[in-house]
Amino acid sequence: MNINLDNNADVSAIGTFFKENHSFVILSHCRPDGDAYGSAIGLGLVLKNLGKKVDAYIEEGLLEHFAFLPGASILKAPTEVAPDPQTKIITVDCSNIKRPGLFFESWNRPVDLNFDHHIDNTRFATLNVVEPQASSSCEVIFRCIEKLSLPCPKEAAANFYVGLLTDTNAFCFRSFPPETFELAAKLIRLGADPEFLSVCAFRNYPLSRFLLLREVLNQTHFVEEAKIAYYILTTDMYLKTGSNRGEAENFLYYLLMVKSVVVAFMLEELSPNLIRLSLRSSKDFDVRRIASKFGGGGHIRAAGARIKLDLEQAKKTVLSEIKALLD
Amino acid sequence: MNINLDNNADVSAIGTFFKENHSFVILSHCRPDGDAYGSAIGLGLVLKNLGKKVDAYIEEGLLEHFAFLPGASILKAPTEVAPDPQTKIITVDCSNIKRPGLFFESWNRPVDLNFDHHIDNTRFATLNVVEPQASSSCEVIFRCIEKLSLPCPKEAAANFYVGLLTDTNAFCFRSFPPETFELAAKLIRLGADPEFLSVCAFRNYPLSRFLLLREVLNQTHFVEEAKIAYYILTTDMYLKTGSNRGEAENFLYYLLMVKSVVVAFMLEELSPNLIRLSLRSSKDFDVRRIASKFGGGGHIRAAGARIKLDLEQAKKTVLSEIKALLD
Known part of the structure; x- marks a missing residue:
């Protein structure tokens, strides 16, 4: 069943679900980001506050970068969570x-x-609350909680705020409805501290990440009148800086700060003939057209693929595919 | 006279001022930022829309980075603006x-x-609308316009949005009231496009700025268990990258992304025995205490000074002052 949050009968189906059940497991996705954690922990705290038994888990557990999230101890190791048949399963x-x-x-x-809030959600559950126009899953959940007039504790508000903040890149570089700001204001009134939470989300990196960023910028090339920018991430760079793969997220955005750059990409050798390609674009260049040539996919401005070539061949091929589409 | 926007009589004094006068010059500050431009152009467009004669100027004129602002042609060269005695002077x-x-x-x-919206505003005018808790001067002006029920054209809304966006660092790293988000939502409803405007404000840099950032990160040092980070900006770095002084703004924030860093500073040789010091901090370290040792000042987390020493001496002195206060 698809739930429309603007339809009262739909919303009360969710209310009944929360009311009639007493034990829940909340799951979010692998390679978790702020919205994965914020929505799992935030919803967990709301349900716990109603007296429910709640466990949450994300396969990687709690990454150090997100340890600041209040109430994060609700996250259990997968092996600690063994849902009995009465326990209801929620994904966020x-x-x-x-x-x-x-x-x-x-x-x-x-x-x-x-x-x-993903546009390609497959509606795989019994009850599906999917709002593709929302900024984040935290926004979807908070809207639902508001419609149900459920109390939102301060710690839950902080988690939801982090989802809004991180999934919108600090309210930049993507479109979102004015309601997103109105919900952010409500979360602040409920106790979320925008200064503290943004410092934790964006200024909470180990020194090794700074050193890796420096390496990446040093290895960045600009071609085609600086319409294309790219770098190649090597194991050497991780070793030299003491960093790890997770710390290299989002570096492509530094390349997009240059106004001439239309497409930015990175290549990383996963094994001798398996290369990870990650693409970002500004303006109206659809990077899915490049990713799909290699069997990958994604969004208009963020896409990726795995390429079965050696590094040098992969670089040449990606560059020529982009050049062909730029003309 | 100090105007309180929550007092109706005060607000109508501003209404009368706008109503009874027909020609205005709007001035903003040197070394302009997004809030200087946004507030001057935005207010200018609101008054023009009321049929008033309006000129605006900022001594540097319209910097290329802000040329995207709609209605920016309202900015004149200082020599083109010769206010007669009937013309009223507004600063923003x-x-x-x-x-x-x-x-x-x-x-x-x-x-x-x-x-x-600066806390140290000296109330130098006949009518002073100063709100230190507001995120930006754009927020103060837009609140006033709302109270007066004056129409806000789409282009003015875009300018005000840019002031909110840039003065809050994209709603990060400083405290602001929930009203800021509510006003941002209203500006979007009036026609400001958050995606387009954030791309223009933060991804609109020449390649030379990227190259300068790379140089700066390469020259960054971390000392005292990486609680202090600093770099020295040299003329060579500008020459090597084809950049200029204005492009080096805000680089200290990259150093603050490292969680151990409490204080970040930069030194720049303006002339052989005159060094510019710029300081930023995260957490609760008050950098004014350092700046004031050299006759400078600023805010708790952003301060600066001019130091009359050679570069090496200046570096040693600043480092030892910071170390003394860190312990």
Whole structure:
């Protein structure tokens, strides 16, 4: 069943679901970001506050960068969560049934409720609350909680705020409705501290990430009158800086700060003939057209693929595909 | 007279001022930022829309980085603006009478109306609308326009949005009231496009700025268990990258992304024995305590000074002052 949050009968179906059940497991996706954590922990705290038994898990557990989230101890290791048949399964920020990961698959359980904002959500659950125009899954959940007049504790508000903040790149570089700002204002009134939370979300990196960023900028090339910018990430760069793969997220955005750059991409050798390609664009260049040539996909301005070539061949091929589409 | 926007009688004094006068010059400050431009152009467009004669100027004119602002042609060269005695003078985003610069001083004219949000505003005008808790001068002006029920054209809304966006660092790293988000939502409903405007404000840099950033990160040092980070900006770095002084703004924030860093500073040789010091901090370290040792000042987390020493001596002295206060 698809739930429309502007339809009262739909919303009360969610209210009944929360009311009639007493134990929940909340799952979010692998390679978690601020919205994955914020929506899982935030919803967990709201339900706990109603007296429910709640466990939450994300396969990687709590990454150090997100340890500041209040109430994060609600996250359990997958092995600690063994849902009995009465426990209801909720996924947040997962566009399809594969996103929570292999551990969840091994339970062989259907999903009862699915909160998400991805346009390609497959509506895999019994109840699906999917709002593609929302900034984040946190926004979808908070709107639903508001419609149900459920109390939102301060710690939950902080988690939802982090989802809004990080999924919108600090309210930049993507379109979102004015309601997103109105919800952010409500979350601040409920106790979310925008200064503290933005410092935690964006100024909370280890020195190794700074050193890796420096390496990446040093290895960045600009070609075609600086319409294309790219870098190649090597194992050497991780070793030299003491950093790890997770710390290299979002570096392509530094390349897009240059106004001439239309497409930015990076290549990383995963194994001798397997290269990870990540693409970002500004303006109206659809990077899915490049990713799809290699069997990948994504969004208009953010896409990726795996390329079965050696590094040098992969670089040449990607550059020539982009050049062909730039002309 | 100090105007309180929550007092109706005060607000109508501004209404009368706009109603009874027909020609205005709007001035903002030297070394202009997004709030200086946004507030001058935005207010200018609101008054023009009421049928008033309006000129605006900023001593540097329209910097290329801000050429995207709609209605920016309202900005005139200082020599083109010769206010007759009936023309009223309005300053925006200026904390004191020196901020509009030398050209304005040469007119020897009092300021009739002063819109600002700086805590140290000296209330130098006949009518002073100063709200230190507001995010930006754009927020102060837009609140006033709303109270007066004046129409706000789409292009004015875009300018005000840019002031909110840039003065809050994209709603990050400083505290602001929830009203800021509510006003941002209203500006979007009036036609400001948050995606387009954020791309223009933050991804609109020449390649030379990227190259300068790369140089700066390469020259950054971390000392005292990486609690202090600093770099020295040299003329060589500008020459090597083809950049200029204005492009080096805000680079200290990259150093503050490292979680251990409490204080970040930069030194730049202006002449052989005159060094510019710029300081930023995260957490609760008050950098004014350092700046004031050299006769400078500023805010708790952003301060600066001029140091009359050679570069090496200046570096040693600043480092030892910071170390003394860190312990």
